[in-house]
Amino acid sequence: MATNRLTPKSRNLAHVLLGASILVGAGTLAAPAALAEAPGQSPLSAPPAEVVKTAKSPLELQAERLPKVTAAKVLDIAASQIGVSENAQGGGTKFQSWYVSSPRAQETVARDGGNPQAYANASWCAMFVSWVGDQAGIRPTVGWDAYTVTYAQWFKNNGHWGTVAKPGAVVFYDWQGGKSIDGIDHVGFVKKDNGDGTISTIEGNTGNGKVEARVRPTSQVVGYGYPVYSG
Incomplete structure (x- = not known):
C-alpha cells in the first residue's frame, strides 16, 4: 500500500x-x-x-458586478442628508423606515431577536451608513446592518478592515477609547484625515439626533471598514 x-x-x-x-x-x-x-x-x-x-477579496469580486462609484460620490450622498433629524421618540427617519422594510431587517431579527418594527425607533447610525451605500448602488461592498459591532466584524471577516483613515471609509468608534470591536458604540463615514490626530466625518444619529458633519479624535477610533470604490 x-x-x-x-x-x-x-x-x-x-x-x-x-x-x-x-x-x-x-x-x-x-x-x-x-x-x-x-x-x-x-x-x-x-x-x-x-x-x-x-x-481578490469577496468584496472586490462583488464590486465587479456593481456600478463604478467613487468615494467622493458616496460622501456627496451622505452630505446631502446633513440636517435630517429624528423625532422625539428617536425614530421617524427615512433611514430607519428603509431598514424596517428591507430583507436585512428580517435577517438581523433572526440573528439578534426582536421584531423588524423595533428598528423604527432604534439607534440609526449604522442604518444611515447602510442607506447611503444602498443609494449609491454599492450596498454589497458598503454592507448593511443595524448593529455596529456585527457591522465592523463583517468588514473584518471580508478582509476590508484596517487602521488608516481614508476618504469614504466607514469609521467605527468606542467612546472609551478601546480598540476591541466588541466595544464599538457608533459609526459614520470618513471625509478626510486632518493630519492632527482628528478626522472629519459625516455621521447619522449624533448626540443631537441628526445627520451632521463632525470632527472626531482618532483616539476614539477602533478601526475602519473599506468599501470598494472606483478611484
Missing part, C-alpha cells in the same frame, strides 16, 4: 502555500496553485513577475 509522504522539497512548498492562505470569515481563501518547477529553479524561488496573481 502506497504511503502519502512529503519530500523535503514538497513539505517546504506546502508550508509556503499554507502560510499564504488568506483568512476570510470562518474559512480560508487558498493561495494560488503552485507553479511547475522550472529547470534549475527550486520550488521556493519567486516565479516570473508576469505570472504572479493577487487573489
Whole structure:
C-alpha cells in the first residue's frame, strides 16, 4: 500500500502555500496553485513577475458586478442628508423606515431577536451608513446592518478592515477609547484625515439626533471598514 509522504522539497512548498492562505470569515481563501518547477529553479524561488496573481477579496469580486462609484460620490450622498433629524421618540427617519422594510431587517431579527418594527425607533447610525451605500448602488461592498459591532466584524471577516483613515471609509468608534470591536458604540463615514490626530466625518444619529458633519479624535477610533470604490 502506497504511503502519502512529503519530500523535503514538497513539505517546504506546502508550508509556503499554507502560510499564504488568506483568512476570510470562518474559512480560508487558498493561495494560488503552485507553479511547475522550472529547470534549475527550486520550488521556493519567486516565479516570473508576469505570472504572479493577487487573489481578490469577496468584496472586490462583488464590486465587479456593481456600478463604478467613487468615494467622493458616496460622501456627496451622505452630505446631502446633513440636517435630517429624528423625532422625539428617536425614530421617524427615512433611514430607519428603509431598514424596517428591507430583507436585512428580517435577517438581523433572526440573528439578534426582536421584531423588524423595533428598528423604527432604534439607534440609526449604522442604518444611515447602510442607506447611503444602498443609494449609491454599492450596498454589497458598503454592507448593511443595524448593529455596529456585527457591522465592523463583517468588514473584518471580508478582509476590508484596517487602521488608516481614508476618504469614504466607514469609521467605527468606542467612546472609551478601546480598540476591541466588541466595544464599538457608533459609526459614520470618513471625509478626510486632518493630519492632527482628528478626522472629519459625516455621521447619522449624533448626540443631537441628526445627520451632521463632525470632527472626531482618532483616539476614539477602533478601526475602519473599506468599501470598494472606483478611484
